[in-house]
Amino acid sequence: MLLKLALRNLLQHRSKSLIVGALMAFGVTLLVTGNSIMHTLSTNMQASFTQQYSGDLFIYADSKAIELQRRQAKVKPDAEKPRPDANKAQSASSPPEDDNTSIFSGFGGGTKASLPSYGEQLPDLSQLPYISQLSPQTVGFGSIENGIGAQARTMLWGVDQAAWQDIGFSQHLQWIDGGLWQPGSAGIALNQSVADAYSKSQGQSVQVGDEIQIAVTNDAGTKIRSLSISGIFNFKTTAAPQLGFMSLIDLTTSQGLFSLNVDTSVSAELSADDQALIGETSESDLFGGGLFEDAVTNESDAASIEAELLSSLQVNRPTPNQTSQQYHFVIVQLAPGADVKSAQRQLQQWIKQQNLEWKVGDWEQAAGFTAQMASSVGWVLNGFMVLIAAVSIIIIMNTLVISVTERIVEIGTMRAMGAQKSLVRRLILLETLVLAIAAGVAGITMAAIITGILGNTGISPPNAFFALIFGGEQLYPGLSLNAVASALGMMVVAALVASLYPLAIALKVSPVTAMQS
Amino acid sequence: MPLIEFQQVHKNYPLGSTIVPALQGVSFTVQKGDFFTICGPSGSGKSTILNMIGCIDTPSQGEVVIEGVQTSSLNDRQITQLRHEKLGFIFQSFNLIPVLNVYENVEFPLLLGSGKDNPYASWSASDKQEWVSYLLDKVGLKDYAQRRPAELSGGQRQRVAIARALSTKPTIVLADEPTANLDSKTGDQIIHLMREMNQQLGTTFVFSTHDPQVLEVADHVVKIRDGLVEEDYRTAGIDSSVTDAGA
Numbered sequence: 207m208l209l210k211l212a213l214r215n216l217l218q219h220r221s222k223s224l225i226v227g228a229l230m231a232f233g234v235t236l237l238v239t240g241n242s243i244m245h246t247l248s249t250n251m252q253a254s255f256t257q258q259y260s261g262d263l264f265i266y267a268d269s270k271a272i273e274l275q276r277r278q279a280k281v282k283p284d285a286e287k288p289r290p291d292a293n294k295a296q297s298a299s300s301p302p303e304d305d306n307t308s309i310f311s312g313f314g315g316g317t318k319a320s321l322p323s324y325g326e327q328l329p330d331l332s333q334l335p336y337i338s339q340l341s342p343q344t345v346g347f348g349s350i351e352n353g354i355g356a357q358a359r360t361m362l363w364g365v366d367q368a369a370w371q372d373i374g375f376s377q378h379l380q381w382i383d384g385g386l387w388q389p390g391s392a393g394i395a396l397n398q399s400v401a402d403a404y405s406k407s408q409g410q411s412v413q414v415g416d417e418i419q420i421a422v423t424n425d426a427g428t429k430i431r432s433l434s435i436s437g438i439f440n441f442k443t444t445a446a447p448q449l450g451f452m453s454l455i456d457l458t459t460s461q462g463l464f465s466l467n468v469d470t471s472v473s474a475e476l477s478a479d480d481q482a483l484i485g486e487t488s489e490s491d492l493f494g495g496g497l498f499e500d501a502v503t504n505e506s507d508a509a510s511i512e513a514e515l516l517s518s519l520q521v522n523r524p525t526p527n528q529t530s531q532q533y534h535f536v537i538v539q540l541a542p543g544a545d546v547k548s549a550q551r552q553l554q555q556w557i558k559q560q561n562l563e564w565k566v567g568d569w570e571q572a573a574g575f576t577a578q579m580a581s582s583v584g585w586v587l588n589g590f591m592v593l594i595a596a597v598s599i600i601i602i603m604n605t606l607v608i609s610v611t612e613r614i615v616e617i618g619t620m621r622a623m624g625a626q627k628s629l630v631r632r633l634i635l636l637e638t639l640v641l642a643i644a645a646g647v648a649g650i651t652m653a654a655i656i657t658g659i660l661g662n663t664g665i666s667p668p669n670a671f672f673a674l675i676f677g678g679e680q681l682y683p684g685l686s687l688n689a690v691a692s693a694l695g696m697m698v699v700a701a702l703v704a705s706l707y708p709l710a711i712a713l714k715v716s717p718v719t720a721m722q723s
Numbered sequence: 724m725p726l727i728e729f730q731q732v733h734k735n736y737p738l739g740s741t742i743v744p745a746l747q748g749v750s751f752t753v754q755k756g757d758f759f760t761i762c763g764p765s766g767s768g769k770s771t772i773l774n775m776i777g778c779i780d781t782p783s784q785g786e787v788v789i790e791g792v793q794t795s796s797l798n799d800r801q802i803t804q805l806r807h808e809k810l811g812f813i814f815q816s817f818n819l820i821p822v823l824n825v826y827e828n829v830e831f832p833l834l835l836g837s838g839k840d841n842p843y844a845s846w847s848a849s850d851k852q853e854w855v856s857y858l859l860d861k862v863g864l865k866d867y868a869q870r871r872p873a874e875l876s877g878g879q880r881q882r883v884a885i886a887r888a889l890s891t892k893p894t895i896v897l898a899d900e901p902t903a904n905l906d907s908k909t910g911d912q913i914i915h916l917m918r919e920m921n922q923q924l925g926t927t928f929v930f931s932t933h934d935p936q937v938l939e940v941a942d943h944v945v946k947i948r949d950g951l952v953e954e955d956y957r958t959a960g961i962d963s964s965v966t967d968a969g970a
Contacts, residue, residue: 211820218821615818616821619812620835622777623832623835624803624806624808624835625835626804626835627799716779717779718779720812721774721779
């Protein structure tokens with residue numbers, strides 16, 4: 207009977223029901239559509255990042271703990287080496303800092319930022335049930351040069367060719383020419399934008415097979431290596447601007463460039479001519495004679511000297527079997543079906559148990575600025591939704607107050623006939639809930655139609671900012687069940703909150719009002 | 724034991740800084756089965772007495788006792804339950820629920836109250852249907868069961884209100900000027916209908932009215948003026964006594 211009464215009351219006061227219902231439905235439509243778009247965006251971004259380069263999780267060094275340990279060792283060189291967990295506890299007791307380490311930042315090269323004890327822990331780490339693949343990597347800035355003035359900056363990503371392929375990242379590269387270097391050999395694959403900049407700098411197109419020098423300057427000095435270009439590529443989806451600047455390099459070479467091969471000795475093997483040059487050259491040969499006599503005035507002499515230098519550099523290439531176990535971070539791909547948050551917690555627990563100075567980040571942290579931007583957009587959208595909800599509550603409340611006031615005699619009559627206050631409460635709440643659910647369903651239906659249309663036509667990014675968030679492509683949103691459930695829940699809560707004041711009025715109605723009518 | 728007992732009831736209403744005495748020591752009793760009328764001019768205290776019998780209002784002083792229960796000792800929930808089980812109301816403006824049809828309006832009081840408080844919750848659907856149909860037949864509206872109040876005349880609406888007031892088989896039916904919004908002929912029909920219900924079902928009817936037609940059929944009359952009982956008498960066949968509050 208109460209449901210019948212509630213439905214008929216809503217129909218009886220059709221105009222008010224329509225106003226309130228339409229407002230609720232509009233709010234639900236906005237909420238579901240907006241959240242569905244954000245969900246698609248987030249899902250796409252996550253897939254884009256995790257499938258292309260960030261993996262599900264990444265492990266990196268706890269620089270703070272390591273630094274503390276290093277300082278303590280300097281102050282008390284003869285003292286017992288402090289336990290890592292003591293450093294971690296000390297670093298934890300310091301004022302907390304936001305850890306903004308991402309794959310693109312926080313690594314400056316040099317042994318300071320390398321992941322300690324990775325080689326020792328690798329057998330146990332790879333046995334963890336929720337881990338499917340591991341890909342140790344290095345990252346840092348460098349420049350590619352030809353030694354005669356042409357230069358282009360690039361971010362270098364040192365990867366193990368086999369691990370990179372196994373983890374599936376290689377299938378998200380679009381090869382313009384060539385490919386990755388052969389397993390067991392050294393090489394570099396240039397990002398097309400980097401190749402273009404270098405081509406422009408040297409005045410001619412760079413080709414696969416060209417020899418280039420890669421120079422990296424860090425705390426340990428400047429390191430130069432010579433490599434052959436194995437390929438030129440693009441990432442299929444540009445989910446982060448940094449990707450357009452990223453070139454891939456074999457792991458061993460990158461370790462040398464970033465001074466991460468301190469546990470192996472890489473000696474230069476000089477050719478016989480170079481050794482003869484060093485052995486036979488005397489001081490008088492170097493400094494004898496007039497200041498400007500025997501000077502190189504012939505360009506061809508200069509070119510031959512440079513050619514000799516270049517050829518000598520080729521033998522200074524570390525061989526792959528000298529790869530050290532020092533890396534900047536390790537990409538973790540989880541086993542199918544593993545929950546990312548749960549796996550992250552378990553891995554952190556394992557790291558703690560092993561007393562390692564490691565940290566674990568998820569894809570959002572790995573992605574850095576781009577994910578933060580997307581998250582900010584989500585927060586702005588939700589803030590906007592909260593504002594709409596607040597305004598809706600006020601309007602709904604006012605409409606319900608009018609409706610209750612018009613029915614004061616009816617309510618008083620019910621109370622006179624013996625209706626308890628609980629029945630009046632149930633009646634008002636039932637009317638509000640029926641209206642909220644009906645409006646919610648209408649709003650969800652409208653949102654489904656809108657997202658369906660947008661899912662077919664796609665949303666073009668209106669500006670560069672959104673192009674970045676979208677990943678440079680059109681966005682094809684799909685209806686998110688989470689968005690539907692949360693919007694419906696929010697609308698029901700908003701309706702119930704809006705009904706509190708009208709309910710208070712209704713419950714105060716005395717049977718006397720019926721008698722006085 | 725009298726069904727209703729007023730024991731030196733006073734009622735004062737604050738009006739700004741003034742206290743307005745609505746009732747000043749009213750005492751009377753009503754027996755079971757009475758067709759009882761409270762009459763007097765406007766502002767005499769009729770509605771106040773009716774509100775107190777209906778447990779809608781409480782005395783400032785004195786006691787109102789209904790079937791031996793002092794209403795001042797009850798909390799809101801208990802009073803509401805008392806109204807549901809023992810009282811029926813007929814209002815001057817009918818006060819039917821506009822979105823329910825005639826049948827549903829009469830049935831409505833049977834559905835009030837929570838399961839444990841509602842003595843009619845145990846009635847089967849067929850029992851309820853039989854009883855509601857009987858009442859509609861008694862008030863002459865069997866063929867109007869599916870109509871909404873807006874589709875009925877004033878007299879028909881009041882008949883529905885009478886049937887509704889009787890649906891819970893109350894001990895007492897309170898009627899606050901039930902014929903005020905009806906023409907004389909219709910009003911006469913309504914009064915006689917209620918008298919018929921009173922005699923057939925044994926339900927005590929309590930009226931607040933200044934309609935002379937009601938006085939003609941009443942068998943117990945209390946006349947009130949300025950919050951004081953002027954006369955209290957029973958009509959033909961029953962010893963009458965005149966009570967002067969000043970005497």
